[in-house]
Amino acid sequence: MMDYSKIMCRRVQDIQPSGIRKYFDLLQGMEGGISLGIGEPDFQTPWHIRDAGIFSLEKGFTKYTPNAGLSDLRSAISRYLKRRFQLEYAPVGQILVTVGGSEGLDLTFRALLEPGDEVIIPTPSFVCYGPLVSMMHGTPVLVETRAENDFRLTPHELKAAITPRTKAVVLPFPNNPTGGVMGRGDLEALASVLRGTDIMVVSDEIYAELTYGGRHASMASIPDMYERTVVVNGFSKAYSMTGWRLGYVCGPRPIIAAMTKLHQYAIMSAPTTSQYAAIEALEHGDGDIEAMRDEYDGRRRFLVDGFRKLGLDCFEPLGAFYTFPCIKSTGLTSEQFCDRFLAEERVAVIPGSAFGPGGEGYVRANYAASMRDLAEVLVRLERFLGTL
Amino acid sequence: MKDLLQLLEDDSTLTRAQLAAMTGMTEDEVSAAVAQYEKDHIILGYKTIVDWDRTQQESVTALIEVSVTPQRGEGFDRVAQRIYQYDEVESLYLMSGGAYDMTVTISGRTLKEVAQFVGEKLAPIEGVTGTATHFILKKYKEKHLIFPVQEVQEERFVFE
Numbered sequence: 307m308m309d310y311s312k313i314m315c316r317r318v319q320d321i322q323p324s325g326i327r328k329y330f331d332l333l334q335g336m337e338g339g340i341s342l343g344i345g346e347p348d349f350q351t352p353w354h355i356r357d358a359g360i361f362s363l364e365k366g367f368t369k370y371t372p373n374a375g376l377s378d379l380r381s382a383i384s385r386y387l388k389r390r391f392q393l394e395y396a397p398v399g400q401i402l403v404t405v406g407g408s409e410g411l412d413l414t415f416r417a418l419l420e421p422g423d424e425v426i427i428p429t430p431s432f433v434c435y436g437p438l439v440s441m442m443h444g445t446p447v448l449v450e451t452r453a454e455n456d457f458r459l460t461p462h463e464l465k466a467a468i469t470p471r472t473k474a475v476v477l478p479f480p481n482n483p484t485g486g487v488m489g490r491g492d493l494e495a496l497a498s499v500l501r502g503t504d505i506m507v508v509s510d511e512i513y514a515e516l517t518y519g520g521r522h523a524s525m526a527s528i529p530d531m532y533e534r535t536v537v538v539n540g541f542s543k544a545y546s547m548t549g550w551r552l553g554y555v556c557g558p559r560p561i562i563a564a565m566t567k568l569h570q571y572a573i574m575s576a577p578t579t580s581q582y583a584a585i586e587a588l589e590h591g592d593g594d595i596e597a598m599r600d601e602y603d604g605r606r607r608f609l610v611d612g613f614r615k616l617g618l619d620c621f622e623p624l625g626a627f628y629t630f631p632c633i634k635s636t637g638l639t640s641e642q643f644c645d646r647f648l649a650e651e652r653v654a655v656i657p658g659s660a661f662g663p664g665g666e667g668y669v670r671a672n673y674a675a676s677m678r679d680l681a682e683v684l685v686r687l688e689r690f691l692g693t694l
Numbered sequence: 695m696k697d698l699l700q701l702l703e704d705d706s707t708l709t710r711a712q713l714a715a716m717t718g719m720t721e722d723e724v725s726a727a728v729a730q731y732e733k734d735h736i737i738l739g740y741k742t743i744v745d746w747d748r749t750q751q752e753s754v755t756a757l758i759e760v761s762v763t764p765q766r767g768e769g770f771d772r773v774a775q776r777i778y779q780y781d782e783v784e785s786l787y788l789m790s791g792g793a794y795d796m797t798v799t800i801s802g803r804t805l806k807e808v809a810q811f812v813g814e815k816l817a818p819i820e821g822v823t824g825t826a827t828h829f830i831l832k833k834y835k836e837k838h839l840i841f842p843v844q845e846v847q848e849e850r851f852v853f854e
């Protein structure tokens with residue numbers, strides 16, 4: 307009998323499974339269950355984008371693409387970033403097309419980290435940063451953002467977390483799970499801390515198109531930050547293309563070159579069909595973005611209003627598609643709340659504690675769901691709160 | 695952000711409270727605005743899209759091209775009025791292009807019932823000079839709603 311725990315990589319074994327998964331396992335097979343747990347748009351990919359993917363197959367485009375991605379796609383990304391976010395990235399040398407934003411994040415840490423390097427990660431945030439950093443023998447330094455600061459990272463918090471070992475800071479905004487955003491002024495304040503250091507910024511901007519009440523500002527567009535920022539973005543959230551697995555990273559040439567080297571060994575090239583579809587998305591998809599954002603916005607307002615009317619404090623999320631209501635008034639921990647809400651009312655929401663320090667006392671409920679489901683969730687929540 | 699009218703056009707079952715939350719208006723403001731839209735005939739009514747093919751009820755729908763001689767002083771409106779007064783008429787449009795002038799859709803329980811309506815009611819109307827009846831064989835989409843049940847992807851567990 308082989309003892310695989312002695313064979314497998316220690317660091318992999320030490321990584322904790324995500325706290326989110328168990329809610330899906332429990333919800334499965336539950337009659338009448340509603341999930342506000344999954345971090346995924348509920349829209350289908352717009353047809354013209356799907357059609358472009360199909361057409362590429364009809365034309366027989368079934369081979370690998372260049373390692374960095376189709377040159378037409380990289381040119382389209384370059385034009386898109388300029389048009390939407392005033393970012394200048396050269397199609398050749400500064401843009402790498404990846405298998406989702408996730409691969410982009412992984413490659414960024416692989417390209418940057420030496421053992422012992424510290425990476426500042428504001429929390430609550432998406433669950434992947436810490437494990438990816440740990441896999442590179444790096445040290446995640448978790449910095450708790452606060453509701454009273456609208457879940458933004460403040461310059462004071464950033465400064466306090468910096469040590470001589472700090473290699474990078476992750477900026478996960480618009481934020482999953484809080485819905486918090488960082489405006490230009492907030493980024494300027496962080497820039498004043500980072501200017502003159504060798505600290506890199508890993509700016510995870512996957513939700514950049516989903517902001518309500520103001521355009522997203524990228525850290526790379528702040529003076530002096532361009533040369534120290536890697537921008538990670540993708541098609542999943544903006545165009546409802548999660549299953550196409552397509553993202554991209556942009557940054558300084560030497561870093562993108564290093565990442566491209568890793569990418570070509572591990573991945574070869576991102577899926578060809580997806581890349582052709584993505585060109586269509588970038589060139590003719592602005593209207594789809596607006597339509598989906600408008601739809602999300604109505605649901606967002608409805609859900610936030612619903613929580614507040616039921617007596618739960620709810621920070622106004624201005625980005626992504628999550629609400630992050632505070633459930634401290636119930637006297638339950640966020641995990642107890644989620645366990646009981648699921649068991650008693652068959653609704654899956656995710657405990658804030660699954661997203662790191664600062665998440666306890668909150669739950670994440672997404673509004674990438676139909677109005678009918680959202681309304682039903684509020685009915686069930688009212689009943690549930692009444693039993694506490 | 696979608697405005698009140700867009701939200702209602704998509705889903706008229708949204709409650710006043712839901713509409714208020716989604717638009718940032720108060721419930722009273724929503725009620726007043728809807729009442730005004732109704733008064734101004736901007737909102738004409740509220741209906742449900744039913745796929746009768748999934749029920750036991752027999753139903754056929756026909757699209758009829760109608761050629762019309764415009765009436766002096768009143769153009770097509772007078773003839774249109776004589777057509778749309780019939781309850782059987784579901785919709786009536788004045789069309790551009792030369793082949794015919796109006797499109798009528800009507801529904802009945804049987805082909806015979808529809809044919810009878812065309813022959814006995816529609817064709818004899820003064821000013822109507824010709825009709826061409828096309829029966830609808832299958833409905834795929836109406837008012838942005840797709841009739842065939844869409845396949846759904848396998849459930850999955852992702853920790854995004």
